[in-house]
Every structure is written in C-alpha cells, then in structure tokens.
Amino acid sequence: MSGKVYLYPIWIRLWHWLNAxxxxxxxxxxxSMHYASPDATRIRFDLAVTMHNISGILLTANYIIFFLGxxxxxxxxxxxxxxxxxxxxxxxxxxxxxxxxxxxxEAPFPIGSARKFNPLQQVTYAVVMxxxxxxxxxxxxxxxxxxVIVSEWLGINGFAATDFLHILGGFxxxxxxxxxxxxxxxxxxxxxxxxxxxxxxxxxxxxxxxxNDSEKNHI
Amino acid sequence: xxxxxxxxxxxxxxxxxxxxxxxIPPVKSNPANNHCFSCHGKRWYTYANKDSSxxxxxxxxxDLIIDTVAYYHNNxxxxxxxxxHASDYNNLPHKSDLKLEPLLVCTDCHTxxxxxxxxxxxxxxxxxxxxxxxxxxxxxVSCWSCHNPHSYNITxxxxxxxxxxxxxxxxxxxxxxxxxGKFDILYGDPKSNLIAKHKWLPDxxxxxxxxxxxxxxxxxxxxxxxxxxxxxxxxxxxxxAQCHSTDSRLKYSLYKYQLAQERSEKGVLxxxxxxxxxxxxxxxxxxxxxxxxxxxxxxxGGVAIHTIIRIMKK
Numbered sequence: 001m002s003g004k005v006y007l008y009p010i011w012i013r014l015w016h017w018l019n020a021x022x023x024x025x026x027x028x029x030x031x032s033m034h035y036a037s038p039d040a041t042r043i044r045f046d047l048a049v050t051m052h053n054i055s056g057i058l059l060t061a062n063y064i065i066f067f068l069g070x071x072x073x074x075x076x077x078x079x080x081x082x083x084x085x086x087x088x089x090x091x092x093x094x095x096x097x098x099x100x101x102x103x104x105x106e107a108p109f110p111i112g113s114a115r116k117f118n119p120l121q122q123v124t125y126a127v128v129m130x131x132x133x134x135x136x137x138x139x140x141x142x143x144x145x146x147x148v149i150v151s152e153w154l155g156i157n158g159f160a161a162t163d164f165l166h167i168l169g170g171f172x173x174x175x176x177x178x179x180x181x182x183x184x185x186x187x188x189x190x191x192x193x194x195x196x197x198x199x200x201x202x203x204x205x206x207x208x209x210x211x212n213d214s215e216k217n218h219i
Numbered sequence: 220x221x222x223x224x225x226x227x228x229x230x231x232x233x234x235x236x237x238x239x240x241x242x243i244p245p246v247k248s249n250p251a252n253n254h255c256f257s258c259h260g261k262r263w264y265t266y267a268n269k270d271s272s273x274x275x276x277x278x279x280x281x282d283l284i285i286d287t288v289a290y291y292h293n294n295x296x297x298x299x300x301x302x303x304h305a306s307d308y309n310n311l312p313h314k315s316d317l318k319l320e321p322l323l324v325c326t327d328c329h330t331x332x333x334x335x336x337x338x339x340x341x342x343x344x345x346x347x348x349x350x351x352x353x354x355x356x357x358x359x360v361s362c363w364s365c366h367n368p369h370s371y372n373i374t375x376x377x378x379x380x381x382x383x384x385x386x387x388x389x390x391x392x393x394x395x396x397x398x399x400g401k402f403d404i405l406y407g408d409p410k411s412n413l414i415a416k417h418k419w420l421p422d423x424x425x426x427x428x429x430x431x432x433x434x435x436x437x438x439x440x441x442x443x444x445x446x447x448x449x450x451x452x453x454x455x456x457x458x459x460a461q462c463h464s465t466d467s468r469l470k471y472s473l474y475k476y477q478l479a480q481e482r483s484e485k486g487v488l489x490x491x492x493x494x495x496x497x498x499x500x501x502x503x504x505x506x507x508x509x510x511x512x513x514x515x516x517x518x519x520g521g522v523a524i525h526t527i528i529r530i531m532k533k
Contacts, residue, residue: 033499036460045459049421097525102532143499146425163499171511175518182522 005113005204008197012075015066016197022062023173025055030170053144060137066129078116079126089119101186110205111187121183128176136169248291251299254309260287266311289370303368325362338444346440346448365391381473385431392432419457430473434462439471446472463499 008016029052032043043051070076092108097120100108109118117125139162142149150158184193188203196202258264262284265276290296301308305320329340347353352360374384397413417423435456437446461468 033463036464037466038458038460038464045463046419046421049459053421102528104532171514175515178515178518178522182525 003204004201006200007111007113007116007202008200009073009075010200011065011069011073013197013200015062015069018062019059019066022055022059023177025051026059027170027174027177029055030167034167056137056140056144059133060141063133063137079122079129081122081126086119090123093118093120097183097186107205111202112204124176128173132169132172132176135165136173139163139166139169247296248287249297249299251301252290255300256285256287259283259285285369292372293368293370294373295368295371322361322363325366337442339442342440342443343445343447346438346443346446350437350447350449351451352449364395381477382428385429385473388431388433389427396432421459430462430469434469434472437472439468441471444475 029043029048032048033045033052035042036045036048042048070079089109096105096108107118109115111118142162143159143166146159149162152158153161184197185191187193187196188205192203258266258279262279263276264279265274267274295303303323305317307314307317326340326344329338331337331340347362352358352364372387374387393413414423417426420426433446433449436449436452438448438450438454439446440448456462456468467474
C-alpha cells in the first residue's frame with residue numbers, strides 16, 4: 001500500500017467541481033437550444049437561454065480563479081509542456097492506454113507529488129483550458145453582446161462565424177468530458193481519482209517508480 | 220497647441236459635413252407640386268382676399284402639412300399631388316365639396332407583380348381584413364394609418380441593413396402602441412410598459428432591435444411577403460422555438476426576401492454563410508450535426524470497447 005500525497009488543494013477542488021457542474025449545465029442547455037423545436041420537450045428555450053447565460057458568466061469568473069491560481073501557485077507548472085522527448089513520452093502513454101493497461105503493466109507516468117498529469121493529460125488539459133475554454137467564453141460573451149461582433153468579414157457573417165466557433169468549442173468540451181470521465185476511472189481502482197478530487201489526497205503511485213525516473217525529470 | 224486645436228476642429232467639421240452629406244441625399248423636387256407645397260409644406264400659409272386685397276395668414280391644420288423632404292425621399296416621390304388628389308385642388312380657395320373626395324387605397328394603384336418573392340397585394344388585402352385592425356370596431360385604421368403615402372418607404376425588399384428594416388417597421392407600430400417616443404422604446408427606457416409587457420423574453424430590447432413586432436403578432440401566410448393579419452395579443456407567439464429553430468418563423472417573414480434573393484443568387488450553402496441575418500438555432504447545418512453525432516458516437520463507442528476489454532482482462 002503506497003502512501004498518500006496531498007495533490008489537490010481546496011481551491012483546485014472547488015474550482016474543478018464548480019467547473020464540472022457549470023459545464024454540464026452549459027452542455028445540456030446548449031444542446032437544448034441548438035436542437036430547439038416548437039414541439040420538442042427539451043428544456044424550455046427561454047429557460048435554457050437564462051441557464052446558459054448565467055452558467056457562462058459564472059464559468060468565466062471561475063476561469064479567472066483558475067488562471068490566477070495557476071499564475072500565483074505552483075499548479076501552473078503542471079500545464080507547462082517540456083518539448084524535449086515529449087513525443088516519445090506521449091507515445092509511451094498512448095501505448096499504455098491502448099495495450100499496457102490490458103496487460104496489467106504499470107502506468108509509465110504514475111501520479112505523485114512531482115507529477116500530477118501524464119503527458120497525454122498535460123497536452124489535453126493545456127489545449128482545453130488555455131485554448132478551447134477561452135474560445136468558448138470569448139465567443140459566448142460576444143454573442144451576449146452581439147453589437148460588438150463584426151457583422152461581415154470577407155463575405156462571412158460575423159454572427160454565424162462566432163456562433164460556429166462557440167458551438168465547436170462546446171462540442172470539443174463535450175467530447176473531452178466523456179473521455180475525461182472515463183480516464184478518471186483508470187487509477188489503481190476505478191474510483192481512486194474521483195475520491196482524490198473530493199478529499200484532495202491521492203495514492204502516491206510514484207513511490208515505486210524506477211524505470212521512468214529519467215522521463216520524470218523532463219516534466 | 221492652437222494649431223492642433225484648429226486641425227482637430229477642421230477634421231471634426233469635415234467629418235460632420237461628410238456624414239451629413241452621406242445621410243441626407245439631395246432632394247429632387249417636382250415643380251408640379253410647388254404650388255401645393257407653398258401652403259401644405261408650411262405651418263403657416265397666406266392668401267390674398269380677392270375683394271379686399273388683404274393678405275390673410277392662417278395656421279395650416281396639422282394633418283394637412285406635408286413634410287416635403289420626407290415626401291421627396293418616399294416611394295411616391297415621383298408622383299404629382301394631383302395624380303392622387305383631384306385636379307380641382309389646383310384652384311384656390313379649395314371647394315368645400317372636395318373634402319368628400321374618396322381616398323385611394325393601396326390596391327387602387329398597386330397590383331400584383333412578378334417580383335420574387337411577390338408582395339401579393341391581393342393577399343395583403345385579404346389578410347388585413349381578417350386582422351384586429353379591420354375587425355375591431357371604431358379603430359379608424361386604414362392603409363394610411365401605417366403607410367403614410369407622403370412619407371412611406373418600403374423597406375421589406377432591402378438586402379442591406381436588416382436592423383434598419385426592423386427599426387423602421389417597428390416605429391410604425393409604436394406610433395400608436397406606445398405612449399412615448401419610439402426612440403425611448405427602441406433604446407430601452409425601463410419605465411416603458413411595452414418593455415414590461417415583453418419581459419418574458421430573455422432580452423426584450425435585443426428582440427425589439429432585431430425582429431419586427433409582426434414576427435410574433437401577425438399570422439404568416441406563405442404567399443404574402445409581409446404579414447398583415449395582426450392577431451389579438453392573446454394569440455401572439457410565446458414559444459421561443461417558433462423562431463429559434465431550424466424551421467424558424469423568421470425564414471417565412473423577416474428573412475423571407477433576403478433568403479429568396481440570396482439563395483437564387485448564391486445557392487443555399489453560401490447564403491447561410493454570408494447572409495446578414497442571424498438568430499440562435501435558425502441555421503444549424505445538418506451535415507455538421509451529423510458529423511458531430513458520429514464523432515460523439517465514436518468517443519462513446521471507444522470508451523465502451525475499452526471498458527469491455529478492461530473488464531475481460533481483469
């Protein structure tokens with residue numbers, strides 16, 4: 001039995017669960033609006049709009065907390081990708097998820113105090129949190145105040161383009177959510193990561209790490 | 220410092236002048252109307268008493284004053300006054316029985332044409348006769364109540380700024396249905412009852428600026444370009460998805476002319492990308508929806524297969 005390591009401070013856990021809740025509300029209200037029909041029995045349109053607007057505003061505020069938290073605490077370094085040897089490390093992780101996990105192999109990049117994300121998580125989270133989510137809330141705010149949108153650019157309707165980017169981002173986050181929820185079951189036990197994000201403590205999987213020490217130094 | 224101030228003021232003046240030149244095109248008047256407008260274009264008119272040679276000055280009755288600038292920018296600007304009014308009006312003083320002159324209605328001159336989509340004046344007349352404006356007693360409403368023949372500009376067949384179409388058309392309704400200036404309504408005075416009555420909308424002001432009153436308050440008829448069957452308020456649309464959906468009402472009303480024009484000129488797909496209209500939910504692409512569903516299904520399928528193999532190898 002490995003020891004416990006305090007991996008997720010309270011601000012990260014609160015941010016994470018609030019983010020999760022808001023994303024769920026945004027996805028369901030967004031789908032309801034996107035597929036709105038006079039006869040459909042989804043969320044009532046005006047209610048969906050209100051839910052979507054309020055959740056979007058809160059998501060932006062929550063993102064600012066995340067951004068500042070990463071800027072002023074050590075959490076931000078988890079998102080900094082070391083490009084040297086990154087491709088090899090990523091393939092190693094992909095191989096583990098595709099084959100290794102079925103052969104009961106040890107995770108190549110176990111979670112510990114020195115490393116919170118494996119290389120695949122690192123690149124995914126960085127893209128989602130520093131590209132996709134900002135794109136969603138920037139386009140979302142623009143749709144909230146449509147007078148700021150350029151009505152036409154190179155013959156393309158500015159509103160339709162903004163809406164398209166917003167929906168594209170929302171779709172990306174929906175896909176991310178499905179995969180994230182599943183990969184969160186890939187701990188030693190399926191519930192380990194979920195419990196860790198509630199208590200803040202995670203099994204120190206890196207205690208028995210030996211062969212990956214060299215890679216760890218690159219993170 | 221002084222030089223900078225002078226340059227700034229000159230630039231400001233030049234900008235204002237240019238703007239003024241842009242916004243008010245020059246007026247081309249019809250000399251045949253000068254005689255009429257010499258009295259009806261003014262608040263005060265004068266005439267000489269033939270017997271006493273005394274010049275008499277009178278205030279023109281408000282409803283008989285014609286805004287000449289508006290007239291020469293309206294759809295009827297090419298007409299002479301006597302094209303619609305009896306030629307006897309050229310004689311002064313006007314005979315009193317001329318007041319009994321029957322007024323023309325739109326369809327006395329306007330007939331159905333081959334425009335795409337057609338305006339359909341016959342249909343408009345039929346629809347108008349079913350509307351609250353015609354069926355309720357003593358409303359005193361006629362074509363002219365909304366379409367002032369001396370200032371009206373048809374905006375529906377405009378492919379340019381849809382917001383201007385909306386503002387112009389809504390201002391017609393607000394002339395009667397607002398106890399206050401139309402600009403106050405359009406620019407969001409919270410004290411307005413009209414806004415309070417529409418507060419069920421997530422953002423009433425945004426709606427007032429982007430759609431016309433008739434979008435929700437009139438019954439749409441496919442072969443009529445602009446709905447004229449205004450329904451009682453109880454029958455107004457309260458279901459957001461009537462507009463915010465793929466088969467949006469707006470496609471059959473506000474966007475009808477634009478869509479018909481752009482689709483015939485550019486094709487369906489290009490018209491969606493380049494059209495100036497936009498409302499959430501009206502233009503989802505069936506192809507993108509299908510691709511997104513397939514990608515989502517692949518993600519779920521991948522997770523399911525991975526889970527099954529994990530369970531089997533446990």
